[in-house]
Amino acid sequence: MIVLLRRLTLCAALLAGSAFTASAEDETAFDLAKAGNKYVGEQAKDKVVQIRSDKSVGSTTPNVWYVVYRDETATMKTVEVKFGAGKMMDVKRPMRLLEPISDKNNILDEKKLKTDSDKALKVALKEPILENLKITASEMKLERGAIGEPVWKISLWAAKLKSSKDVKIGEIWLDCENGKVSKIDITPKRVD
DSSP states (O other): OHHHHHHHHHHHHHHHHHHHHHHHHTOOHHHHHHHHGGGSOGGGTTOEEEEEEOOOSSSSSOOEEEEEEEOTTSTTSEEEEEEETTEEEEEEOOOOSSGGGSGGGSOOOGGGOOSOHHHHHHHHHTOGGGTTSOEEEEEEEEEEOTTSOEEEEEEEEEEOTTSSOEEEEEEEEEETTTOOEEEEEEOGGGGO
16 A cells, blocks of 8 residues: 555656646747746836847757846846746846947837747748758747847757767748748758
């Protein structure tokens, strides 16, 4: 009876752990931007100027994200919330020296934020130029493009052919409003 009770307890713990992992992986960039509102002041809520990730590890989906909000009370006019596996890790006011004099600190138009990170990555990974490559990692950034529209810039890494290492092969840009690829700068030859 004690053995059965221990097994049931272990099964319950494993199921709870797997449910937690699934929900953390399901967090998209837009979900995190909404969640980040509770860590910034009223003056910065919903005023997203950039969302970016670190390079993903062990998957093509990034796990560490930074959401940057416009904050008029900050010296450099921004506050940044860092998330890891869907959980808030840090809040700081970063030194973004060039952004205040460029349009990179302007708030992204919420009406044009229609393609979330998960969909953007799926579209990018379906590009025919990636067909014969083993994509190992990605790094994503949502910011204003050349004409001020929100753009996903997705950097990709692929496995090298004769090594266990991966190499950055370039970027794919997607228009955040319509979810279509607007620029491809991929060099498959780098995996040689």
